[in-house]
Amino acid sequence: MLTSSISKVVCPLELKTIGLFVITALAEIVGCYLPYLWLKEDKSIWLLVPAAISLALFAWLLSLHPTAAGRVYAAYGGVYIFMAIMWLWLIDGVKPTLWDLVGTFVALIGMAIIMFAPRSHG
Numbered sequence: 001m002l003t004s005s006i007s008k009v010v011c012p013l014e015l016k017t018i019g020l021f022v023i024t025a026l027a028e029i030v031g032c033y034l035p036y037l038w039l040k041e042d043k044s045i046w047l048l049v050p051a052a053i054s055l056a057l058f059a060w061l062l063s064l065h066p067t068a069a070g071r072v073y074a075a076y077g078g079v080y081i082f083m084a085i086m087w088l089w090l091i092d093g094v095k096p097t098l099w100d101l102v103g104t105f106v107a108l109i110g111m112a113i114i115m116f117a118p119r120s121h122g
Contacts, residue, residue, distance in 0.1 A: 014116055017065065021076050021111070023059040025083035031055035033087075071114060078111025 031054035037043040067074040085104050088094050096104075 018079065018113055020061060020064060021079035022083060024058055024076060025080045027058040027061060028050055028080065029056050029087055033091075065122060067115070075111045075114040078107035078109075078114075081107040 015093060031051050033052070034047040034051035038047045040047055062076065064067075082104050085096050085100050088097050093107070
């Protein structure tokens with residue numbers, strides 16, 4: 001019974017959208033983090049090559065959504081915030097604060113409202 005209730009709330013399209021946003025955010029974060037390593041950590045300039053590829057992948061992934069670009073960009077921001085906080089914790093080794101988590105939750109709720117709210121298509 002619970003499974004059928006959950007499937008009514010989250011369908012494959014929503015899971016695909018969220019998964020695509022997560023991969024997109026990872027591509028953007030990697031594409032920005034590699035130049036940061038070059039600029040701030042004195043790493044190899046060759047990091048700019050995979051950074052450029054990652055940012056091109058990021059732009060392409062955003063184009064895969066079937067809805068208006070502005071709506072995609074607005075909603076994507078919520079997932080980007082979530083992924084950035086995960087990066088903070090898992091890569092930078094900084095434990096998120098309560099307020100980081102609250103802000104992330106609010107951003108994800110905003111993403112869900114923007115992407116999945118019922119709307120007329122006429």
